[in-house]
Amino acid sequence: MPQSTITSKGQTTIPGEIRRHLKLKAGDRVEFIVEQDGRVLLMPATVDVKELQGVLAPAPRRLSIEDMQAAIRKRAGRR
Numbered sequence: 001m002p003q004s005t006i007t008s009k010g011q012t013t014i015p016g017e018i019r020r021h022l023k024l025k026a027g028d029r030v031e032f033i034v035e036q037d038g039r040v041l042l043m044p045a046t047v048d049v050k051e052l053q054g055v056l057a058p059a060p061r062r063l064s065i066e067d068m069q070a071a072i073r074k075r076a077g078r079r
Contacts, residue, residue, distance in 0.1 A: 014042075 002015035014024065022044050024030070029045035063071075 018042075 002017050004012045004015055006012050014030075019025075022030075022042070024044060031043045031045045033041040033043060035041065
């Protein structure tokens, strides 16, 4: 079982085996999820854009470019 030591600054190194399993690389972010039973899960906070497909419902209506530009002009006028 991979282990790591906490430094005096509260930092630790995620073991290579775990980084490879989670496909983590330098600069990636992670989330810590505390379960009700006290366990803590470490999850990658990065999401592949392909995983987001279908998350949002289709737009209720389609706008033309002209409609979008008019909305932007109207919004800019309020500032």
